[in-house]
Amino acid sequence: MIKKVSSHIVQNEPLVFELSSPGKRGYQLPDLDVPPVDAAQALGAENVRSEIEGFPEISEIETIRHFTRLSTWNYAIDLGLYPLGSCTMKYNPRVNELVARTEGLAWAHPYQPEEFSQGCMEIIAALEKALAEITGLDAVTLQPAAGAHGEFTGILMIRALLETRGNPRKKILVPDSAHGTNPATAMMVGYTVENIKSNNRGMVDLEVLSRVTTDDVAAFMITNPNTVGVFEENIRKICAIMHEKGALVYMDGANMNALVGIVRPGELGIDVMHLNLHKTFSTPHGGGGPGSGAVAVAKVLTPFLPSPRLERDGDRWTWNFDLPDSIGRVRAYYGNFGVLVRALAYIMAHGGNGLRQATLDALLNANYIRALLEPSYDLAYRAPSMHECVFSDDRQAKKGVRTGDIAKRLIDYGFHPYTVSFPLIVRGALMIEPTETESKRELDLFADAMISIAKEVEENPELVLKAPHSTLIRRVDEVTAARRPIVRWKPQTKASQAAD
Amino acid sequence: MSYPENFKYTKEHEWVKVEGDSGIIGITDHAQEELGDIVFVDLPKSGAKVRKGETFGSVESVKAVSDIYSPVSGEVTAVNELLSTSPEKLNEDPHGAAWLIKVKLSDSGELNGLLSAADYQSYIGAE
Numbered sequence: 083m084i085k086k087v088s089s090h091i092v093q094n095e096p097l098v099f100e101l102s103s104p105g106k107r108g109y110q111l112p113d114l115d116v117p118p119v120d121a122a123q124a125l126g127a128e129n130v131r132s133e134i135e136g137f138p139e140i141s142e143i144e145t146i147r148h149f150t151r152l153s154t155w156n157y158a159i160d161l162g163l164y165p166l167g168s169c170t171m172k173y174n175p176r177v178n179e180l181v182a183r184t185e186g187l188a189w190a191h192p193y194q195p196e197e198f199s200q201g202c203m204e205i206i207a208a209l210e211k212a213l214a215e216i217t218g219l220d221a222v223t224l225q226p227a228a229g230a231h232g233e234f235t236g237i238l239m240i241r242a243l244l245e246t247r248g249n250p251r252k253k254i255l256v257p258d259s260a261h262g263t264n265p266a267t268a269m270m271v272g273y274t275v276e277n278i279k280s281n282n283r284g285m286v287d288l289e290v291l292s293r294v295t296t297d298d299v300a301a302f303m304i305t306n307p308n309t310v311g312v313f314e315e316n317i318r319k320i321c322a323i324m325h326e327k328g329a330l331v332y333m334d335g336a337n338m339n340a341l342v343g344i345v346r347p348g349e350l351g352i353d354v355m356h357l358n359l360h361k362t363f364s365t366p367h368g369g370g371g372p373g374s375g376a377v378a379v380a381k382v383l384t385p386f387l388p389s390p391r392l393e394r395d396g397d398r399w400t401w402n403f404d405l406p407d408s409i410g411r412v413r414a415y416y417g418n419f420g421v422l423v424r425a426l427a428y429i430m431a432h433g434g435n436g437l438r439q440a441t442l443d444a445l446l447n448a449n450y451i452r453a454l455l456e457p458s459y460d461l462a463y464r465a466p467s468m469h470e471c472v473f474s475d476d477r478q479a480k481k482g483v484r485t486g487d488i489a490k491r492l493i494d495y496g497f498h499p500y501t502v503s504f505p506l507i508v509r510g511a512l513m514i515e516p517t518e519t520e521s522k523r524e525l526d527l528f529a530d531a532m533i534s535i536a537k538e539v540e541e542n543p544e545l546v547l548k549a550p551h552s553t554l555i556r557r558v559d560e561v562t563a564a565r566r567p568i569v570r571w572k573p574q575t576k577a578s579q580a581a582d
Numbered sequence: 583m584s585y586p587e588n589f590k591y592t593k594e595h596e597w598v599k600v601e602g603d604s605g606i607i608g609i610t611d612h613a614q615e616e617l618g619d620i621v622f623v624d625l626p627k628s629g630a631k632v633r634k635g636e637t638f639g640s641v642e643s644v645k646a647v648s649d650i651y652s653p654v655s656g657e658v659t660a661v662n663e664l665l666s667t668s669p670e671k672l673n674e675d676p677h678g679a680a681w682l683i684k685v686k687l688s689d690s691g692e693l694n695g696l697l698s699a700a701d702y703q704s705y706i707g708a709e
Contacts, residue, residue, distance in 0.1 A: 262647070486645065503645035509616070560644045564621035565669060 094554070095151045099571055102138040108145050136573030155554060157498045159367075163524050165451075167470045167501035167513025168261070168309060170339045170361035177431055178364065178424035187423055192415040196400055203399035206416060207392050209376075209426045213357060216429075216437070217335075218346025219378035224422055225388045225413040229336055232356025232375025233267040233303070238409045239354060239379065239386040240301050240330045241271055246407070251300035251329070257286050259310060259505050261334055264303040273300055280507055284310040284463035286320060295327050305334040306347070309505035310463050311448065311470040311515075313340070321351025330354065330383075338362045339517065340445060340469035343438025354379045363425035374421040388412045443518035444469045447525060451516055454529035458536035462508040469517075475510030478536070481543045485510045488535055490557060491549035495531035583611040586677060590693055591702035594651040597677065600693065605654050608681040609641065609672065612706045617643040620672045623665040625682055630658045632685055634692050639682065641672065650682065654692050660684035 122130045140148070157164070164171035182188065190202050210222040226232040237254070244250045254268035257278045265275040276294060281287040286304065295302075302324050306314045314320065321331050333347050333355035339362045341347070347355055359374035360367045367373075379387065389408040390401035432440060445468055452461070452471035459473040475485040489499035489512075501513035516525060538545050548557060589597040595613035598605040614620065622642040632638040632652040639650045661683050664671055671680040687693075697705060 506646055506648075561619040561621060564619075564642075564644055 093151060093154075095148065097571060098138045098140065098145075098148055099136055099573070101140050101144055101148060102136075104139060106139045106141050106144075108140060108142040136571075159519070162497060163516060163520055163528050164498045165500045165514045165516055165528065166498065167311070167472065167515040168336060168504070169367065169501065170336075170358070170469075170515060170517055171367060171498075172339070172361075172364055172517040173519040174364055174366050174424075175428060175431065178427045181427040182420050182423045188420075190419070192419075197398070200399055202419065203392060205423055205426055206419075207394075207399060209422050209429070210392065212426065212429050213376055213378055216342055216346070217352075217355060217357070217378040218348030219352070219355070220348075220381045221384045221387060222376055222378045223387050223412075224374065224376050224417040225411065226356065226375035226377055227413055227418055228360075228371070228373035229334075229356055229358045229375045230263040230267060231412065232358075232377045233263060233332070233334065234270055235375075235377050235388060235409070235412045236332050236354040236356060236379075237267055237271040237273070237301065237303075238412075239377075239383050240332065241273075242386040242407065242409050243330070243383055244300055247328070252298045253296075254300055255291070255294060255302045257304060257308065259284065259308045259507050260303060260305055261309065261336060264305070264334060268303065280308075283465045284308065284312045284507070285314055285465070286316065288316055288319060288323070291320060292323055295323055295329065297327060299324070299327060299329045301330045301332050301353075303332045303334060305337060307337045307340045307468040307470075309337075309513075310465075310472045310508065311337075311340075311467045311513075312463060312465040313468055317350045317352075325351065336361060337469060340441065342441045343434060344441055348378070348380060352380075354383055359421055359425040364428040365421045365424040372418045372421060374418050374425065376417075440518045441469075444516075447516040447518060447520055448514070450522075450525055451514055451529060454525075455514075455532055458533050459512065462511065470513060470515035472505065472508055473512040473514070474508050475512060478539045479510055481539050483539045483543050483546050485512050487546050487549065488512065488532075488539070491535050491538070491546045492531060493550040494552045495534070497528055497531060583677065585610070585699040585703055587699050589677070589699060590653065590696035591699065592651065592653045592696060593705060595706075596651060596653050598653040598693070598696065599681075600687070600690075603687055603690070604659065605656065605685045605687050605693075606681045607653060607683050607685060609650060609676055610702070610706075611676050613641075613648075614673050614676045617641060617646065617648060619644050620669045623669050623672060623682070625661050625665070626658050628658050628661055632656060632658060632683075634689075652685070653696055654685060654687055654689075656685040656688045658683050659686050 159171050159173060186201060190199065206224060210224060213222045214220060226235045241250050252274060253276050254273040255276050255278050256264045256268065257280060259280050268275045278286060278290055302320065304314065304320065306317055308314055324331050330353040331351060333352040335355045335357045338357055342362060354377065356375045356377045359365050359376055360371045365374065385407040386409050388411055389405045390403045391405060393400055393402045448467050448469050448471050452467050455473065460476045462472040462474045475488065478488060485502050489502045492499050503511055504513055505511060535546060550556060589599050591597050591610065595610045596607060597610055598607050620641055620643050625639045632655060634652055634655045636652060637649040638652045641648050641650060662681050665680060
């Protein structure tokens with residue numbers, strides 16, 4: 083029996099523009115207690131407009147109801163499992179929010195003098211130290227605002243180091259299982275990209291790697307565990323091959339949730355890596371986060387870290403801007419500070435043993451899902467799974483049902499879809515990452531839903547092909563939306579009404 | 583769909599059809615089938631240089647963006663404008679109307695390393 087079936091709220095809701103009626107207001111302003119100024123006179127008539135065409139005018143309660151209703155069409159980690167592979171959609175603990183809302187932190191201003199910012203600086207220093215400890219690397223910058231920004235920062239530092247050695251080199255090697263941001267980062271920093279094919283176990287092929295690692299290669303960008311959720315067991319050899327040729331190793335830390343407290347990448351030979359605080363360290367992920375792509379480096383790269391650097395001067399913290407080899411600032415101020423506070427709260431609430439336990443639970447959950455679903459879906463690779471597992475839709479494709487269809491049907495069962503069609507090296511990929519957040523009960527509900535869908539594919543594929551059935555908006559035409567997107571609402575004019 | 587005998591193919595699923603000293607380049611029926619509904623095609627401009635084995639553009643479908651690798655080296659002499667407004671043509675006629683670019687070949691010897699229609703079909707059969 084399926085124990086969980088969603089009941090999406092299916093109440094029609096117009097656009098906010100369509101709710102508008104002229105003259106309605108959601109605010110009241112007090113009378114002026116200063117002489118009024120004529121804006122046209124002060125700013126010039128050409129800079130003043132009396133009306134914005136189509137601007138919505140609605141009352142306060144209408145505004146609240148509109149957005150509250152829309153929010154009920156949404157899905158969130160606070161409603162249930164969010165199994166997007168590679169995204170680490172873990173619970174955002176409320177204690178993080180409590181700490182981040184502490185008055186002195188929430189109201190701190192980046193232009194506050196150093197002597198009034200010592201607490202904030204202490205937090206930054208403590209987080210840098212914790213992340214250096216976790217990664218086994220020497221120093222950390224918290225400036226980058228997201229993962230890809232961290233990659234960019236890391237590769238800029240590699241380039242700066244190689245330039246001081248006389249030659250920035252030309253190429254960056256990237257495995258075909260990499261996140262799409264890796265090759266994009268290499269290009270942004272002025273390198274060309276060479277793809278490395280994975281072997282039949284979903285890992286980097288050492289022979290291929292040795293052959294293509296020439297003096298032109300600046301770095302290898304590797305994700306470990308990689309995007310099929312498999313630990314690159316030759317990681318030490320990979321690092322040795324690169325170092326022997328004077329190249330560096332960048333690790334994409336997107337999947338660090340599989341390693342924290344167990345493996346320290348610095349000890350494997352990694353030179354530089356980023357951490358997604360919004361994945362591994364539980365800061366909010368949806369709604370833009372904002373993110374944080376902290377970057378950790380080995381000693382050889384520390385002179386190139388973004389400026390300014392936090393330093394201890396006697397009994398106080400101070401910013402050092404006098405860093406001649408630094409690649410410079412990569413972000414205004416000192417990173418997304420509110421996010422840093424949450425990440426530190428998470429780390430301190432867990433402690434070392436707690437973080438290790440979270441990792442072990444994440445691995446257990448992924449392997450539990452793998453074991454439950456293996457009878458119903460084809461595993462992409464047989465190598466042991468770490469924090470996520472990847473299936474292919476080969477079996478279901480024979481009935482004409484692809485991974486995207488199964489994902490849509492999953493919505494009817496009350497779950498957010500898994501990651502669809504990624505990694506690209508798996509045909510019709512279903513990529514599932516439960517994280518440590520989930521209880522056995524929730525994992526069982528999810529597995530029951532997936533197994534039930536596999537049965538539906540066998541018995542009634544049409545049901546799956548036409549899903550979702552229980553949502554307000556049914557199957558959307560993604561192809562037309564991508565080919566001919568309408569990205570902006572425009573007010574109805576007489577001409578457009580005539581055309582209708 | 584049939585794979586024309588007079589085309590040469592790559593393992594990355596491009597084809598090239600030689601006409602005099604020029605090569606017309608496209609992606610194979612198998613490639614469009616794997617990509618699914620194509621929504622955007624990014625191509626170089628006329629006059630750009632392409633090199634054998636290197637990317638010269640990309641094809642975007644609903645599920646992924648894929649690089650296109652050039653089967654030959656040379657200079658781009660024409661770009662298929664049809665694809666900027668009708669990317670779906672690539673799903674409908676990948677070996678004909680939906681060619682991508684025309685290149686003036688700089689080394690016709692490069693054609694020798696490419697696959698015949700029969701070799702390509704047995705390659706995708708085994709993949």
